[in-house]
Amino acid sequence: MKERSLIDHLHEVQSGKKDNYISKEEALKISKSSGVSLAEIFGVTTFYTMFSVKPRGRHIIRVCKSLSCHMEDSDSIINKISEILGVDVGETTQDKEFTLEESSCLGMCSVAPAMMIDDIPFGNVKIEEIPDILEDIRRGKR
Amino acid sequence: MKIFRIHALICAGAQCLAAGGNGFEDALKDELKKHNLEEEISIVETGCMGACQLGPLLVVYPEGVMYTKVQPKDAKEIVEEHFLKGRPVRRLMWKGEKAEVPTLAEVPFFAKQTKIVLRNCGNINPEDINEYIALDGYEGISKAVFEMTPQEVVQVMKDSGLRGRGGAGFPTGMKWEFSQKQQTDQKYIICNADEGDPGAYMDRSVLEGDPHSVLEGMLIAGYAVGASKGYIYVRAEYPLAVKRLEVAIKQAKEAGLLGKNILGSSFSFDIELRMGAGAFVCGEETALINSIEGNRGEPKKKPPFPAIKGLFGKPTVINNVETLANVPVIIDKGAKFFRQLGTEKSPGTKVFALAGKVNITGLVEVPLGTPLRSIVFDIGGGIPEGHEFKAALTGGPSGGLIPMEYIDVPMDYENLPALGTIMGSGGLIIMDESSCMVDVAKFFLNFTVDESCGKCTPCREGTKQMLQILERITSGNGREGDIELLEKMGNIIKQTSLCGLGQTAPNPVLSTIRYFRNEYEAHIKEKICPTNVCDIKGGKNERKIAHRPSS
Numbered sequence: 001m002k003e004r005s006l007i008d009h010l011h012e013v014q015s016g017k018k019d020n021y022i023s024k025e026e027a028l029k030i031s032k033s034s035g036v037s038l039a040e041i042f043g044v045t046t047f048y049t050m051f052s053v054k055p056r057g058r059h060i061i062r063v064c065k066s067l068s069c070h071m072e073d074s075d076s077i078i079n080k081i082s083e084i085l086g087v088d089v090g091e092t093t094q095d096k097e098f099t100l101e102e103s104s105c106l107g108m109c110s111v112a113p114a115m116m117i118d119d120i121p122f123g124n125v126k127i128e129e130i131p132d133i134l135e136d137i138r139r140g141k142r
Numbered sequence: 143m144k145i146f147r148i149h150a151l152i153c154a155g156a157q158c159l160a161a162g163g164n165g166f167e168d169a170l171k172d173e174l175k176k177h178n179l180e181e182e183i184s185i186v187e188t189g190c191m192g193a194c195q196l197g198p199l200l201v202v203y204p205e206g207v208m209y210t211k212v213q214p215k216d217a218k219e220i221v222e223e224h225f226l227k228g229r230p231v232r233r234l235m236w237k238g239e240k241a242e243v244p245t246l247a248e249v250p251f252f253a254k255q256t257k258i259v260l261r262n263c264g265n266i267n268p269e270d271i272n273e274y275i276a277l278d279g280y281e282g283i284s285k286a287v288f289e290m291t292p293q294e295v296v297q298v299m300k301d302s303g304l305r306g307r308g309g310a311g312f313p314t315g316m317k318w319e320f321s322q323k324q325q326t327d328q329k330y331i332i333c334n335a336d337e338g339d340p341g342a343y344m345d346r347s348v349l350e351g352d353p354h355s356v357l358e359g360m361l362i363a364g365y366a367v368g369a370s371k372g373y374i375y376v377r378a379e380y381p382l383a384v385k386r387l388e389v390a391i392k393q394a395k396e397a398g399l400l401g402k403n404i405l406g407s408s409f410s411f412d413i414e415l416r417m418g419a420g421a422f423v424c425g426e427e428t429a430l431i432n433s434i435e436g437n438r439g440e441p442k443k444k445p446p447f448p449a450i451k452g453l454f455g456k457p458t459v460i461n462n463v464e465t466l467a468n469v470p471v472i473i474d475k476g477a478k479f480f481r482q483l484g485t486e487k488s489p490g491t492k493v494f495a496l497a498g499k500v501n502i503t504g505l506v507e508v509p510l511g512t513p514l515r516s517i518v519f520d521i522g523g524g525i526p527e528g529h530e531f532k533a534a535l536t537g538g539p540s541g542g543l544i545p546m547e548y549i550d551v552p553m554d555y556e557n558l559p560a561l562g563t564i565m566g567s568g569g570l571i572i573m574d575e576s577s578c579m580v581d582v583a584k585f586f587l588n589f590t591v592d593e594s595c596g597k598c599t600p601c602r603e604g605t606k607q608m609l610q611i612l613e614r615i616t617s618g619n620g621r622e623g624d625i626e627l628l629e630k631m632g633n634i635i636k637q638t639s640l641c642g643l644g645q646t647a648p649n650p651v652l653s654t655i656r657y658f659r660n661e662y663e664a665h666i667k668e669k670i671c672p673t674n675v676c677d678i679k680g681g682k683n684e685r686k687i688a689h690r691p692s693s
Contacts, residue, residue, distance in 0.1 A: 006436030007419055011378070036436075047438040047595075048419035050378050062379075066340030067535070067571055067585055068497040104422055104589060106379055107343035109497035109569070110194030110504050111157045119381040123160030123197075 006036060006044055010051055019096065020056040049101075057092045057099040059137055063115040066105035074113040078102070080127050084134060097138055117142075146184040148225055153199040153264060155190030155350055156382050157343075162213065163198035169217035174225075183225055189351015189386075191264030192505040193251055196236075201264075206245035209234040238523075251502050254521050256483060258491045259344070259467045260507045263351030268386050271393040274354040280399055282470030283361045287407045290473075295366040296322055299469070301477035303489040308334055308425070308462030309540065309566045310642070311488075311555040314469075317459055320449035321367040324457040329369035331360050332453065332460040334430060335376040335383070338422040339538035340589065341569030344493040345463035347505055349376065349383035352467065353390035357413060359466030361404065362473055363459055364411040372411065373453070375430050377418040387415055422593035426641045427452075427460045429595065440597045441641035462567070464493055484510035488554035492565070496522050498572040499529060506570075511552040514544055518572060529574040533657065537566030539586040539593075540646030542653025543579070562653045564646070578675035579658040580665055584612040586650040594643065601644030604635040608651060618678035620666035625655060 013026050022045050031038045045051045063069075063078050078089065081100055085093050092099040108114035111123025117137050125133075136142045152158075152167050167185065174180050191199050196210035200220070207230050209220065216234055223229045236244040246252050257263075266273035274280070286295050300315030321329060333356055337345040348356060360372045376384055391413055394400040402410045416434050423429045424439040431453050433439035452458025468490060472480045481489045488510040494517060497503045501523030508517060514534060518524065525531050533543040536553075542563035544551060551557050558565050573582070587609040596602045608631050611624050632648030639645045655662060664672050671678050 005416060005434060007433060008417065009436075011417055011419065044436070044438055047440075048421050050420035067538075067582070068341055070585055071498060071571075071573070071577065103379060103420070104593060105338060105340040105342075107337060107346045108157050108160055108194075109341050109343055109495055109571070111160050111197070112497065114160060116379070121156050121160035121382075123157055 006030070006034065006041065007048070009034070010041075010045060014051060018058055020058070020060060020099070021052040021054055023053075023055075049103075055092070055096075057097050059097060059118055060099050060101060061115060061117050062101050062103040062106065064106040064108065064113065065102045066109060066112075068109040069112040069114055072112040076127060077113050077115065077125055077130070080130050081134070084131060098134070146182060148183045149186055149203040150183060150225075151186045151188050151191075151201040151203065151264070153189075153191045153197055154187040155194070155197075155264075155347055156380070157190065157194040158197035158199055159382070161197045161211075165214040166198050166200070166212045166217060169214035170221070173217045173221040177221060177226065179221070179225060186267050187269075188266060189263045189268045190347035190505060192255075192260065192347075193502060194505065195503040201246055202230075205230075205243070206247055207243055208236050208246055208249060210236055251504070251506075251521055251523065254516070255507050256491055256509055257507050258471050258480075258483070259348060259355075259464050259493050260351070260505065261471070262355065263347055263505075266352070268351050268353055269389045271354060271390070271397055271399075274352070278474060279354055279470070280358055282473035283358050283365065283399070284405055286362050286365050286473050287405060287409050292322060292366045292368060295362065295473065298473060298477050299366070302472045302480045303477075303487070304465065304468055304472060304480065305488065305555060306462060307464035307468075307492065307567065309339075309537070309564065311565060314461060314465055317449055317461070318363060318366050320447070321369075321457045321459045324450060326457060328371070328454075328456045329367055330453045330456055330458040331363045331367070331369045331372040332427075332430065332434070332458055333360055333372065333374040333466055334425065334427065334460050334462045335374055335380075336418050336425045336430060337377060337380075337463070337567065338425050338593075339540070339567050339569050341497055341535070341538050341571045342495050342567040344495055344505055344568055346380050346383055348463050348467050348493075349380065350386050353383075353386045354394065355467040355470060356387075356463055357390055357394055357400065359461070359469035360413060361399070361411050362469050363461065363466070365409050367457070367459055369459070370410050370412065372413040373416050373434055374413060375416045375418060375424070375434055378420060384415065384417065391415070421595070422589075423595045423641070423643050426643055429641065430460065431458065438595070440595045441643070443640065464568070485552070485554050485556075487556055492553065492568055494553075494568045494570040496570050496572070498535075499525055499574040499576075500572040501526055508553075510554045513550045513552055515549045517553065517570070518549070522572070525572070525574055529576070532573050532575050532577060533579070535563075535571040535573065535582070535650075536569065537564040537646075537649070538569045539589050540564060540642070540649055541566045541569075542649045543657055545657045562656055563649070576673055576675070578616075578671055578673040579654040579661045580612065580616055580671070581673075581675045583651045583654040584609065584616055587612055587647070590643070590647040594647075598638075598640035598644060600635045600638040601640070601647060604631055604639075605644070605647050607631060608635075608648065612651070615662065615665045616671070616676040616678070618665070618669045618676075620662075622666070624666055625659065625662050628652075629655060
């Protein structure tokens with residue numbers, strides 16, 4: 001029986017990389033060591049939203065767009081971040097610091113609107129706090 | 143054992159941390175140090191206490207004084223006034239209560255709940271196995287292994303009537319029995335912790351607040367069906383739950399409660415964590431199995447059911463987190479005890495994640511069969527002033543609505559389907575008059591289109607077609623006959639999809655049509671959104687002025 005699944009392997013590779021993605025070279029390495037074909041690895045990688053085959057920023061921002069957050073106007077949170085960073089959802093800033101993404105539900109419905117930056121949860125997010133939060137993250141203060 | 147004068151319990155659930163709980167704890171520690179109180183007062187980081195909206199939360203024992211929304215700047219006052227002088231800080235207490243100093247036992251939000259699943263959440267330090275053991279933890283597995291045969295364990299589970307809390311409500315004891323009867327060298331137990339329903343987060347709170355209850359539930363399941371290996375499949379969006387589970391597994395191993403010869407018996411059982419990677423469909427059991435095996439998380443045709451042929455082709459019992467957290471209590475206290483709660487066909491309790499337009503949002507555990515009204519009004523404190531209840535949504539993207547006329551419905555596995563919705567995993571989103579029902583339906587269809595794995599045509603193409611129709615309705619381009627078309631397509635998708643995701647995807651649309659057909663008609667015929675949510679050209683601003691006088 002396999003002790004580690006391909007998904008664990010992909011998590012490990014991706015989290016060990018500054019640009020948060022699984023490059024073709026890395027995928028080839030996994031393929032060689034595990035015997036799983038490159039096509040299959042690509043298939044698995046692209047199936048899951050948390051894996052990327054394109055380079056991403058050092059920090060991943062995930063804004064929750066579940067119904068409770070939607071009702072608390074999470075759209076305006078996304079718009080604000082988008083405006084500050086100058087990127088749309090799915091894009092990475094030019095300085096490679098941030099990638100803006102959406103999540104179907106972060107499970108923080110009681111403190112909507114919610115978001116996560118890397119592993120840090122943020123609840124009751126207010127538009128006016130966003131510039132400070134991003135600045136703190138950029139400077140490694142959170 | 144060290145005796146402390148005061149125990150200060152700080153909620154370290156994800157939502158309280160998200161609201162800034164970390165900063166408060168640091169400030170409190172600083173203050174204790176300043177006043178040399180570290181030997182007298184113990185700070186305990188607990189899991190989720192439930193009243194998440196009012197977090198960060200702090201409970202001070204022995205009295206059980208409850209502080210809400212504590213900020214770092216409040217630490218000084220709490221230490222100097224309450225801890226040193228015995229004068230609780232009024233301005234931070236639970237608001238709106240008659241009692242002079244409202245304690246945990248007096249606040250209706252807590253007092254009116256019945257806690258089985260959440261018995262330890264918020265009371266113990268989840269990273270210390272001894273605290274779990276001190277509250278009868280691991281009594282269930284000990285009783286099972288030394289006093290019961292596996293058949294007897296399964297019988298107790300069947301007698302208890304526990305039904306799977308993940309959504310479908312299938313009797314847990316029967317699932318175990320199917321697997322137990324299989325003769326094979328290897329069987330597996332899987333804990334489904336891939337909680338993905340928008341609006342539900344009870345599993346996260348159990349994993350973060352009482353991880354050992356889940357491990358013990360898996361151990362008992364393993365003993366009952368004859369499995370020696372378990373997997374917990376947890377979503378990667380829950381890093382704190384992953385961390386607490388890792389700590390719990392390590393401590394259980396060190397205590398001889400996991401691994402070879404548990405408690406010195408002949409029963410051996412190991413548990414491993416497996417992380418998801420962001421795919422809602424992996425909550426479906428066959429998709430989950432695919433994902434643990436390292437494949438794309440696409441569902442498979444059933445039968446064969448996992449209990450017969452599951453992970454790596456072996457018999458596998460898959461239970462949800464909340465289901466497993468019930469198991470130790472049932473084995474320890476018996477089926478009869480469990481059946482005292484809930485209804486004949488839906489025994490026990492259910493945890494609901496109360497969210498949306500209600501005064502106190504958070505986790506609420508009540509006996510099954512509790513009327514919706516008492517959850518929303520008695521426990522949740524009702525709808526914010528100046529607004530009114532319009533509908534509650536249960537079951538997330540697989541569920542539907544409960545409108546005002548059915549607000550007294552008993553919340554259980556029989557009555558909800560009769561109203562065209564489902565229990566689901568317990569998400570309960572309350573909507574007031576400002577929510578547009580067509581928008582809600584569109585919201586969930588958007589979600590399903592995103593999350594559909596694409597394997598079967600009805601779900602992949604059908605939901606997309608339905609979404610297009612909803613989009614044209616909400617933009618003012620709806621056509622005569624669209625409602626009927628939605629109903630027809632919805633029913634076809636329900637009947638022909640491969641897995642539960644597709645089979646339930648049309649529910650929010652069908653349910654909103656069933657109860658709020660007039661809102662659909664207003665969008666289509668009059669080209670207006672009665673609640674001004676949808677962006678219908680020309681209508682939006684005018685309606686706002688006409689219907690919402692300045693408050």
